[in-house]
Amino acid sequence: MSEIEANLLAFLTKVQFFSEVSASSLANLNKNVTVETYYKNDAIINKGDVGDAMYAILDGVVKVHDKQHDFGQLTQGECFGEYALIDDETRSASVTAIKETKVAKIDREHFLNLMKTDKGFTQGVLSVMIKRHRELDSTQEQLSSSRKQLQQANDKMKGLINGAMDAIIMFNSKFKIILTNPSADILLENNDSLQRNVLFFFDDTSADLIESLINSGLESEDKTINNYLPSIVKVIGSNEKETLNEGTISKYGEGEETFYTLILRNIDERLAAQDTISLLTNQKEYLADEIKELTSSYGIIAKDERMSSVLNLVKQVATTDATVLINGETGTGKELVARAIHQASSRNDKPLIRINCGAIPANLIESELFGHEKGAFTGATVSRKGRFLLADKGTIFLDEIGEMPLDLQPKLLRIIQEGEFDPVGSSETIKVDVRIIAATHRDLASFSKEGKFREDLFYRLNVFPIMVPALRDRGEDIHLIAQEIINQFSTKLNKKINPLAEGDKALLSRYQWPGNVRELQNIIERAVIIAQDGNISWEVLIPKSSEAEPIQTNSKAEKIYSAEEMIMLERENILRALKKTSWKISGKNGAAAILQLKPTTLTSKIKALNIKRPI
Missing domain, CATH: 3.40.50.300 (P-loop containing nucleotide triphosphate hydrolases)
Incomplete structure (x- = not known):
């Protein structure tokens, strides 16, 4: 016996349907059992198909359902389709894999042959069937004894409805009221509203809303309503008292046996806090x-x-x-x-x-x-x-x-x-x-x-x-911000854009970005819109004037400064460098590096020029 067959035999001994079958008989069954794999949403059994085998779940999860109605789920060790072993009737429900699932498939022909030829197999299966029959008898007895409990539960439900502070109104497909709780009687100002048209207790706008909700529900494919009322409704009681209410509407039943439940909550006090x-x-x-x-x-x-x-x-x-x-x-x-x-x-x-x-x-x-x-x-x-x-x-x-x-x-x-x-x-x-x-x-x-x-x-x-530093002073941040904005617009406009190349980064760094990140975004948005095959021509989009700023010449260039003015100019220049570097003096990107001075020299000048960092 191969390892796969041995594993399958060990699994079958744990399946409840074969729990009373001897090991030798299970070995005979195991000879013709096949293993099949189904993936997520694969149909294993379709309702209406003629059955010819039962299945035992080796691994995975399946659901038993009839169209959109789920009867439950089955997992490892559980079986389905057993009746197909003894008759050729159509399947009463569908079974679909919820995730990847492996099943052991037992054909009816092989099963019936063992029932005829293997006495131990027959006795084991019959023992399980008898036990199941006894369990059904026990269930019947429990159902019979639970009628009293159901009646008690019904009485509790009535107590819950009658004790609710919200108004509960039930009516039929002809809008006739069939049940109200005490809170609803107070809201409607009527203790004898049964069989009256529920729409008579609403103003025209609210009545039209409720009527349209019910009509749309009757015409929908699933024929269900279970919604919050989309707007506040006005109730007019029998004594002409008007109240504003929010609520829900739900439906159960079908055709002439359709019933609706309105649950309304008075919100007048809430609206009083309008300020x-x-x-x-x-x-x-x-x-x-x-x-x-x-x-x-x-x-x-x-x-x-x-x-x-x-x-x-x-x-x-x-x-x-x-x-x-x-x-x-x-x-x-x-x-x-x-x-x-x-x-x-x-x-x-x-x-x-x-x-x-x-x-x-x-x-x-x-x-x-x-x-x-x-x-x-x-x-x-x-x-x-x-x-x-x-x-x-x-x-x-x-x-x-x-x-x-x-x-x-x-x-x-x-x-x-x-x-x-x-x-x-x-x-x-x-x-x-x-x-x-x-x-x-x-x-x-x-x-x-x-x-x-x-x-x-x-x-x-x-x-x-x-x-906050200007974009042109933020080094590699320019490229990172640009790539992030490209990704955002690429997703928004559903266009695939190639990542920034080194040449693109050089162009972005060379430009001075007078409009900072806002200008960067505007250029990138335009770039993504006109991009072809994921490529962006940055040299076309980035303004040419930024690559080499013109040297400004004016009469000031000819001015001769006094010694005192030169000191003031140096002081202002150092201040600009310190502000630009957030008063960082030494190190990479420090003021000393910008001014091309030694940090100790710059420190001496700061003291000599009485430059002080603002608090």
Whole structure:
């Protein structure tokens, strides 16, 4: 006997159907048993086919079903199709493999031959059949004794329905009410509603909705309804009391024996809290209107040391409530940094409200920030809650803070200092707990000295400054960001694009990217759209003027500087290098390397020129 046959014989001894058959008889059966493999969703038996064999599951799982109705699952050691061993009737159900399944197939012809020739086999099979028959008798006795339990369960169900706080209304296919619970009687203001048309208790719109749901359910292929009502329905009681309700509708039965169940819940009390709902709705609208920063869909890529230092600063400040001022050129991803701070903070379960101070007209920005009362100005037909109130317990991101009108800046200063403000047209002072993150591409220090920005507000905002580097200064990040955006647009536009080649990377690095990541995205989107066979011609798409910037010549080139002016020029040059490197002096990409000076020499110059890092 081969190892496969031995394993199969050992398996058959554990199959319940052959549990009473002797080992020698099973060995005779084993000689003609075949092993078949079925894969996921393969049909093993189809309902209606004439059966000629039974199956025992060696490994895997199958389901027994009739079309979409599942009767259950069978696993290793279980059998199906036994009746095919003694008759040639059609199969009463289908059997399909749920995953890869191996079965032992026992043909009827071989089975019947053993029943005739092998006495031990016959006795064993009959013993199993007799045991099964006795088990059926026991089951019948249990079913008979459980009638009382079923009656008790029915009584409990009635108690559950009658005790429910929600209104439960059952009606038939002719819309006649056949059952209500006490809560429904209260809602309908009627203790004798049976056999009345259920639609009479709804306003026209709600009645039409319920009628259309039932009609669509009767016409659907599966002929079932089990849905939440798509909108609130109005119930009109017998005493003309109107209530608004949400609920579900379900169906059971078929044809004239079809019944429907409405479960309704009164939501008048919830709607009474309209002011709170209005606040949440406005908050949702503000959040939906936020302008997505270019990299908001791609995450922060920070392989470059400069951007890594930005992320380190984010981690340091996120756990505090300190005010943050994010500096950086337009398109560098300042909002993404603000989002990262908010998400890493303890306020991340509260809203992050964004407002672009440069995108809102000066005469409306105060109302947007602080809200207004009805009639506060022409067009203020209703009261409005400002974004500071919407951001309460959360974070507000003031983008392009340098564009905020001067006359509005004292109000912002008051919120930072005291956490309170007065809505436009109101004498009521509102207290808020808001973490402020501001961003700008302006040099606010110079702005404040020129009188274009309040100096005291600048110092209040500049508690924790973060400088986001320009894309051109981020080294290999340019390639990584470009590849990530290419992948995103490739998926979105369903176009396969080849990865960036070394030559492509060189072109991307050579360009100065004055529009930063935003410009990079726009060029890549266009590139993916016009790409042919997965190839992108970057030399055509990247502006030519960027490859070699023209040397500027003007009258200033002829100016002769005094010694004092030369010192000031050197001081400003060193400051620019330090700012660009986030005040990193030595090492790769440090200020000393940019200035081509020894770190010790640069340190001496910093001390001599009285250059101090801002707090």
